[in-house]
Amino acid sequence: GQSKLANLMFAKELQRRLSARGSKVMAVAAHPGYSNTHLQRHVPGGGVFNAIFSQSQARGALPTLCAATSDALKGGEYIGPSGFMEMQGEPDLAYSNALSNNTEVARKLWEVSERLTRESFLAAN
Template sequence: MTEWTAAALPSFSGRTVIITGANSGLGLVTARELARVGADVVLAVRNTGKGDEAAASMTGNVAVRRLDLQDLASVRDFAAATERVDVLVNNAGIMAVPYARTVDGFESQIGTNHLGHFALTNLLLPKITDRVVTVSSFMHIFGRINIDDLNWKARPYSAWPAYGQSKLANLLFTSELQKRLSQAGSPVRALAAHPGYSHTNLQGQSGRKLGDAVMALGGQYFATDADFGARQTLYAVAADLPGDTFVGPRYAMRGPTGPAWRTRRARDTSMAAALWDLSERLTGTTFAL
């Protein structure tokens, strides 16, 4: 069987795709390829200057709109100004960064990677016609959800465990969203994807010289490029897959694209429901169908 690549994308003419964090890395490649096949692509980015630069490098119908996932007011403004969308790609993320808080007081990684996208999805859901694709990570295997201290207020902060928690949250969110969509009789699907180990600008942001040096070395010798990483997202966007499919490389970091393995913790339906309830309370948004 021929390995799937972005060259196999069908026409997306007449369809609108919103991609968060699409001014660089995996998001930029995802946007570029979907614009190439005719989609009306919206780059939802915090820095619109960088978004304009990214849009200028693409062919097709590409718009740039401001969205700051670390500010729920910005998320609400973005959603309110959106008339319709066929596909939402929750791509933006930060990885293993020093401790910081969002505008709303969330730990920055769970706030950006999960809570911001959780709010955005719920607010846009009545306008979405096809699917929601959320970019997780193989690093979810190291994640544990601390439902009593999601925002690291009562325990010493550790950057990598915080990242793992946020990526596990992406998968639990996807499962619970699909459950709710199915119960509501909605044709919209929720899927997730992970890029394997792709070298992007996420690496080297921890503020720790040794750790960043190791990541740089790994990126140079072991990582795939952003095109390979974005291929997983694009497959989740375009392929006829069941809801709650997790797409990734067959061999975790490399290999043909298809359904990927997830941990037992990522299949914990009780935790998925508890995380959803907590996320609703924290963001003030609810399932809107």
């Protein structure tokens, strides 16, 4: 949904800002797919849907681990499960919609985030 899109846009904006500073640090986004975390237990039909489509919590952690440790990734990439509708599977490059590459919206998201948190995320120490 929108929160995943915002996280992805924020990570891509972070990568743009890091690259502009000449930093070797990489920002890579990840999503777990559909993991059986019991968040769905109160949703009608959630148990059946979990039984068919979910993966274990441990497998859901793999895209994040891949994003944090893989030498094969580039900054700004997005990692998620490679299976059907990215709900489960091995970590791989994930689909992102065109809006996730809108640099103007990402810049505004960054600025609003700094203003609301009263933090400057890349301030010099």
